[in-house]
Amino acid sequence: MAAKKTTKKKSTKSTATKDYASAEVNKQLSAEDKVELYRKLVRIRRFEQFSLKEYNGGKMGGFLHLYIGQEAVAVGAVSLMGDNDHVITAYRDHGHALAVGMGMNECMAELYGKITGCSKGKGGSMHYFAPDKNYWGGHGIVGGQTPLGTGLAYGLKYKGLKGCALTFLGDGAVNQGAFHESLNIAALFELPVVFIIENNGYSMGTSQVRSSAHPEEGLAARAEAYDMDWDVCMGENLYEVRAHVWEAMKRAHEKSKPTILEIKTYRYYGHSVADANAKKYRTKEEIEKYQRDHDPLKVWQAVLEGEGVLTSEQAAEIDSAAKEEAKAAVEFAEESPYPEISDISTDIYWELDNDTEASKQGTILFD
Amino acid sequence: MRELSYRHALREGLDEELTRDENVVIMGEEVAQYNGAYKVTEGLWEKWGCKRIVDTPISEAGFMGMGIGASMLGIRPVMELMFWSFHSVAFDQLVNNAANVRYMSGGLINCPIVVRGPANGGTGVGATHSHTPEGLFAAFPGLKVCSPATPADAKGLIKSAIRDNDPVYFMESTLLYGNVGPVPDPEDGDFVIPLGLADCKREGSDITLVAHGASVLQALEAAEKLAEEHNISAEVIDLRSIRPLDEEAILNSVRKTHRIVVVDESKPFCGVSAMITAIVQEKAFDDLDAPVLRVNTIDAPAIYSPGIEKEQLPNARRIVEKVLTIA
Structure with missing residues (x-):
């Protein structure tokens, strides 16, 4: 029997609750910064609740993968991004989009399939993009975005820029081949990428225990096979998320090394709204427990009230402002026009859209 | 006119584009230190080094996707498939990410990559290695496909493909690599053939x-x-x-x-x-x-x-x- 390797890249089990508030990256936050983070959490939740209502009202098509319950992961990670840090995720992408600063109007209009949407109504819920905010989507195929995130990191390294690619994926994506190929390449080429597994416990309707074989320490521990650093944390407290993400980002920035960071979180709704079995593969009590004890909005509000930087009145004001904003976004989407039929045939080829010499030869779109 | 082999003409085209644009990177299996499975990239690693000529693991979905992601930041990867037949293990990257990303982003993103390699039968390697997928990929709006027959066309088209701001899938033939034919001398000017011109x-x-x-x-x-x-x-x-x-x-x-x-x-x-x-x-x-x-x-x-x-x-x-x- 082969000797078992006993030294791990990273031991993650902490026996005591760490004082994440005093982590260097959190001590830098001003009171205003902290309140702003709260506002972001609330805006994501209200945006999605309004979108759910309209989805159920038949106002939009396709899927709607809600992020509700997981908000602190995207908000915490994105809050650490500098000019040369980039983000890419899968189809549960509304939270990351609002976190990077995309507007509710363009996001809601995209759900409606309106021309004023962030992707002109051509992408839909799963395909939000904002390259001007270093946000590269919004990708529909499970795990398919992980090589792209690896490529963003490759591009940064090639250009000699000190940045990283925050590459989000769900716990259901960890068994895709493209993800493992990405891990190997990222470690082999020493690329500044942070793979963030948002582990909400269920790959659609199949629990982690029924879908993934992994070391007892968790999904991230698979990194050992690639001689890659890894880490695990909880995703309900922004201080904790930021502290762990920042460690991985520093590794990327300073050493150009990849990390797998598994963040444990929970989604309150189904895999998508169309997931009719959302309450069959898990108990009502389980969902209620998370909503009661682990809700990222409640946790952060309690932290800030405890620190005296937020009052419950201010929190209520932020909440009603977010509701108003989401309501206005619905109105904006309702009033916006659909794309024209002629819009179907644009945004396919750069050369054609830009009417370049290279686009003038031959037929490129066929009747 | 001077004569070059098809593979030499391709290599000359690659070399000229490496010279013209510092963001052009050649990547693929055995393209660098091994000098290319079919010797198309022979000598380029020695000339350009590890940054511009990159050996990848046998991991088509991984490195194709990586190239697509890097292209979104302005890198212009020219990725070799040792055989186009191996497209199947990278299919999601080739047809979802490369072909759709511009459309799904409402035109915010473009994907200036080239994927090149041989796509032909007739070499006694059986069904897994003899696919000719030019029609398959040409069926995806967002992609461009070309397939040169002569050394001059190979050079002129690969240069256009690299300069193109959309994904171009470039299909060669192992049976053509050794063929020799006239190719204009670089001293007589930049030789490019536009895509879409028969x-x-x-x-x-x-x-x-x-x-x-x-x-x-x-x-x-x-x-x-x-x-x-x-x-x-x-x-x-x-x-x-x-x-x-x-x-x-x-x-x-x-x-x-x-x-x-x-x-x-x-x-x-x-x-x-x-x-x-x-x-x-x-x-x-x-x-x-x-x-x-x-x-x-x-x-x-x-x-x-x-x-x-x-x-x-x-x-x-x-x-x-x-x-x-x-x-």
């Missing part, structure tokens, strides 16, 4: 043969036989580029000859030849004196047997026989 490789008046890639050479050989043995003057149109497609070149030739046989190494069902047939019957119906016919690879997975493999592919004998049924 080339009349032989003028004729009785029938049009349309082909691309290695099939062009089969068509030319058939045209020679038709002239010598049957007094039939065949025109050979080399598409060079599948998408964009030079429809006018095909239609103008048909308007002159009134007969056409499409020669295409891909399979008959839903392939390039099927598309061209549809275009010709729709746009030149009144000019036709005979039905549009096709010579494809016989509709079966690629057979291994070296004794009959060549008979499965389009060849001059099969083309001549087909032409004689309508001319």
Whole structure:
């Protein structure tokens, strides 16, 4: 029997609750910064609740993968991004989009399939993009975005820029081949990428225990096979998320090394709204427990009230402002026009859209 | 004019583009230190080093996706598939991420990559290694596909492909790499051939043969036989580029000859030849004196047997026989 390797890249089990508030990256936050983070959490939740209502009202098509319950992961990670840090995720992408600063109007209009949407109504819920905010989507195929995130990191390294690619994926994506190929390449080429597994416990309707074989320490521990650093944390407290993400980002920035960071979180709704079995593969009590004890909005509000930087009145004001904003976004989407039929045939080829010499030869779109 | 092999011409094109644009990176399996499985990239690693010429693991989905992601930040990867047949393990990256990202982002993103490598049968490597997927990929809006037959076309087209701001899938042939032909000297100017421009490789008046890639050479050989043995003057149109497609070149030739046989190494069902047939019957119906016919690879997975493999592919004998049924 082969000797078992006993030294791990990273031991993650902490026996005591760490004082994440005093982590260097959190001590830098001003009171205003902290309140702003709260506002972001609330805006994501209200945006999605309004979108759910309209989805159920038949106002939009396709899927709607809600992020509700997981908000602190995207908000915490994105809050650490500098000019040369980039983000890419899968189809549960509304939270990351609002976190990077995309507007509710363009996001809601995209759900409606309106021309004023962030992707002109051509992408839909799963395909939000904002390259001007270093946000590269919004990708529909499970795990398919992980090589792209690896490529963003490759591009940064090639250009000699000190940045990283925050590459989000769900716990259901960890068994895709493209993800493992990405891990190997990222470690082999020493690329500044942070793979963030948002582990909400269920790959659609199949629990982690029924879908993934992994070391007892968790999904991230698979990194050992690639001689890659890894880490695990909880995703309900922004201080904790930021502290762990920042460690991985520093590794990327300073050493150009990849990390797998598994963040444990929970989604309150189904895999998508169309997931009719959302309450069959898990108990009502389980969902209620998370909503009661682990809700990222409640946790952060309690932290800030405890620190005296937020009052419950201010929190209520932020909440009603977010509701108003989401309501206005619905109105904006309702009033916006659909794309024209002629819009179907644009945004396919750069050369054609830009009417370049290279686009003038031959037929490129066929009747 | 000086003569170069097809592989040398390709290499010269790659080398010139590496010189022109510092963001051009060649990556793939064995492209660097091994000098390329088919020696297309021979000497480039020695000249350009590890940053510009990158050996990747055997991990097509991984490195293709990486190249697509890097292209979003302005890198211009030229990625070699050792065989285009290996597209299947990278298919999601090739058709979802590369082809769709511009559309799904409402035009915010473009993907300036080139994927190149050989796509041909006839080398005794069986069905897994003999795919000709030019029609398959040309069926995806967002992608461009070309397939040069001669050394000069290989050089001129690879340079255009690299400069193009959309994904270009470039299909070569292991059977052509050693072929030698005239290629303009770099000292006489930058030699590029635009995508979407077909080339009349032989003028004729009785029938049009349309082909691309290695099939062009089969068509030319058939045209020679038709002239010598049957007094039939065949025109050979080399598409060079599948998408964009030079429809006018095909239609103008048909308007002159009134007969056409499409020669295409891909399979008959839903392939390039099927598309061209549809275009010709729709746009030149009144000019036709005979039905549009096709010579494809016989509709079966690629057979291994070296004794009959060549008979499965389009060849001059099969083309001549087909032409004689309508001319």
